[in-house]
Amino acid sequence: MKFKEYAEDKLLTLVVGAVSILLTLILVYLYTNRIEILLLVAGVLIVPAVMLFIYNYHCKKQYIEEYLDYLEKLDKKYLIHELTRHLPDNNEGRILNGMLYEINKSMIDNVNDYKIKSQDFAEFVELWVHEVKVPLASAKMIAENNRDVIDSNLVKELDRVDNYVEQALYYIRSNSFEKDYIVKKYVLSEIVKPTIAEMRSSFIEQSIKLELNDLDVEVITDIKWMRFILIQLISNSLKYSRNENPLIRISAETSLDGVTLKIYDNGMGIAATDIHRVFEKGFTGENGRIMYKATGIGLYLCKKLCDKLYHKISIESKKGEYTCVSIFFPKGRMTEMD
Amino acid sequence: MSKILIVEDDKTLREECKIFLVKYGYEVDMITSFENTKDAILMSDANLVLMDINIPGKSGEHLCREIREVSDVPIIMLTSSTNEMDELMSISFGADDYITKPYNPQILLVRIEAVLKRANPKEETTVSYLGMVINTSKSVLEYKEKVINLSRNEMKILYYFFKHHGRIISRDEIMDYLWGHEEFVDDNTLSVNVNRIRKKMESLGFDELIETKRGQGYLVE
Numbered sequence: 001m002k003f004k005e006y007a008e009d010k011l012l013t014l015v016v017g018a019v020s021i022l023l024t025l026i027l028v029y030l031y032t033n034r035i036e037i038l039l040l041v042a043g044v045l046i047v048p049a050v051m052l053f054i055y056n057y058h059c060k061k062q063y064i065e066e067y068l069d070y071l072e073k074l075d076k077k078y079l080i081h082e083l084t085r086h087l088p089d090n091n092e093g094r095i096l097n098g099m100l101y102e103i104n105k106s107m108i109d110n111v112n113d114y115k116i117k118s119q120d121f122a123e124f125v126e127l128w129v130h131e132v133k134v135p136l137a138s139a140k141m142i143a144e145n146n147r148d149v150i151d152s153n154l155v156k157e158l159d160r161v162d163n164y165v166e167q168a169l170y171y172i173r174s175n176s177f178e179k180d181y182i183v184k185k186y187v188l189s190e191i192v193k194p195t196i197a198e199m200r201s202s203f204i205e206q207s208i209k210l211e212l213n214d215l216d217v218e219v220i221t222d223i224k225w226m227r228f229i230l231i232q233l234i235s236n237s238l239k240y241s242r243n244e245n246p247l248i249r250i251s252a253e254t255s256l257d258g259v260t261l262k263i264y265d266n267g268m269g270i271a272a273t274d275i276h277r278v279f280e281k282g283f284t285g286e287n288g289r290i291m292y293k294a295t296g297i298g299l300y301l302c303k304k305l306c307d308k309l310y311h312k313i314s315i316e317s318k319k320g321e322y323t324c325v326s327i328f329f330p331k332g333r334m335t336e337m338d
Numbered sequence: 339m340s341k342i343l344i345v346e347d348d349k350t351l352r353e354e355c356k357i358f359l360v361k362y363g364y365e366v367d368m369i370t371s372f373e374n375t376k377d378a379i380l381m382s383d384a385n386l387v388l389m390d391i392n393i394p395g396k397s398g399e400h401l402c403r404e405i406r407e408v409s410d411v412p413i414i415m416l417t418s419s420t421n422e423m424d425e426l427m428s429i430s431f432g433a434d435d436y437i438t439k440p441y442n443p444q445i446l447l448v449r450i451e452a453v454l455k456r457a458n459p460k461e462e463t464t465v466s467y468l469g470m471v472i473n474t475s476k477s478v479l480e481y482k483e484k485v486i487n488l489s490r491n492e493m494k495i496l497y498y499f500f501k502h503h504g505r506i507i508s509r510d511e512i513m514d515y516l517w518g519h520e521e522f523v524d525d526n527t528l529s530v531n532v533n534r535i536r537k538k539m540e541s542l543g544f545d546e547l548i549e550t551k552r553g554q555g556y557l558v559e
Contacts, residue, residue, distance in 0.1 A: 133439040133440050134351060134439060137418070137439040137441060138350040140440050140442065141357075141443055142350075142354050144444075158440075194520065196517070197517055197518055198442050200513075201514070204514060210522045212522065
């Protein structure tokens with residue numbers, strides 16, 4: 001706070017003070033008619049008034065500067081009243097702090113309302129996913145039991161529904177603060193093989209050649225999340241596969257600092273202009289527009305879940321030739337413990 | 339023949355599950371009232387229990403633990419929530435395996451086979467047809483005095499042929515079966531394997547046992 005600003009605020013005090021001092025001096029001079037008494041009285045009145053004014057200015061300045069300083073350093077600025085409780089040694093400061101406390105409390109109540117609502121919604125979605133899986137399981141069974149009359153495409157559509165349902169679940173999960181995954185040691189083939197077995201109908205139907213290389217390595221991950229991620233990546237590979245000699249190769253490379261899982265396909269690839277945006281939410285790109293109705297959620301979720309698990313996901317592609325997604329599982333000191 | 343007890347409160351799923359398992363040669367029992375599930379399970383003489391994790395009245399986990407106190411019957415938990423904890427709990431409460439809904443029916447079959455095999459490791463699983471016996475634990479085909487070694491793929495394919503003799507089996511159906519068992523073969527490999535099986539059959543004196551139906555698949559009469 002500059003002196004000028006302070007003076008502006010205290011303009012009325014200044015004017016009234018100055019006027020009353022001036023009047024006093026005029027009266028003193030008129031009664032006594034002696035210049036030395038006038039000067040003495042002027043000194044007695046003006047010097048302490050000016051000193052008091054400057055002192056008050058300094059107090060106020062220090063208080064405000066300290067306040068601003070705390071505010072600047074504070075990460076969660078709404079907590080300012082917790083830090084400034086000791087600052088004011090006067091009623092004005094105490095009232096201000098009390099006000100801030102009340103304001104903050106009402107804000108937190110308000111935020112909590114939304115928190116509860118959003119948690120409520122998340123719980124509902126989880127429950128809903130849970131419920132919808134029962135009729136889905138029944139539908140799959142019915143299709144299986146009536147294979148001779150039911151088109152195999154129906155099963156594929158059911159699988160699609162299942163995947164969209166899962167996406168909803170993992171979308172909610174990826175936003176929650178809770179850590180609802182469990183990381184353990186797994187051999188990669190234990191995760192990859194059952195996942196492919198479940199997705200086999202597309203592989204067989206499209207006559208896609210599958211190569212699995214060096215997957216008998218251990219990684220630290222969460223099996224459910226990893227399985228979900230794999231389904232997203234493999235179904236992308238299946239979706240954008242080529243017509244002649246389609247190939248999907250899933251392999252692992254071990255290096256000093258970890259293991260890289262690679263999901264390679266010789267499909268249609270991704271345009272160079274699109275590739276750096278594929279992990280963005282809702283991004284569909286050229287392929288999504290031309291070929292299929294893509295939602296742009298699959299890869300976004302993969303990235304988000306990988307980030308949470310401290311896996312590094314990256315993608316490489318050449319339009320018309322191949323796409324290769326890599327997931328790096330770091331092997332740190334932390335992960336070497338048994 | 340193994341008997342499976344289904345403990346699932348959703349009627350449609352329960353019935354369809356039964357139809358499916360019966361089709362694949364299992365005997366199936368169901369619990370339809372859940373007032374005293376524990377006793378109903380214990381009274382059953384099933385070789386395996388397929389149990390939903392959410393049955394009315396009691397959580398499947400606790401039920402599982404209670405059953406474990408008195409019985410060693412293999413239990414496969416069916417969970418529909420994708421909650422990691424559920425599965426961890428099922429295992430720690432004594433379930434032998436768990437499957438997440440909506441399970442792929444073929445995968446369910448594979449898991450059931452595996453758990454049954456683990457529960458009775460000594461029991462040899464054999465399939466026979468026209469006097470030929472496939473011994474899956476030794477991976478051989480026995481006929482009279484002769485014993486022929488089979489590769490893993492050959493054994494699975496032949497097993498499927500024997501189990502489904504008398505009707506046309508499409509190539510896709512065999513592929514589906516093999517992939518479901520995590521044998522990811524391609525079209526050529528399947529042809530090669532079928533030809534090898536034919537040669538082995540011939541050496542036992544069964545010429546032209548596996549007929550090729552053009553455009554439809556294979557037929558083992």
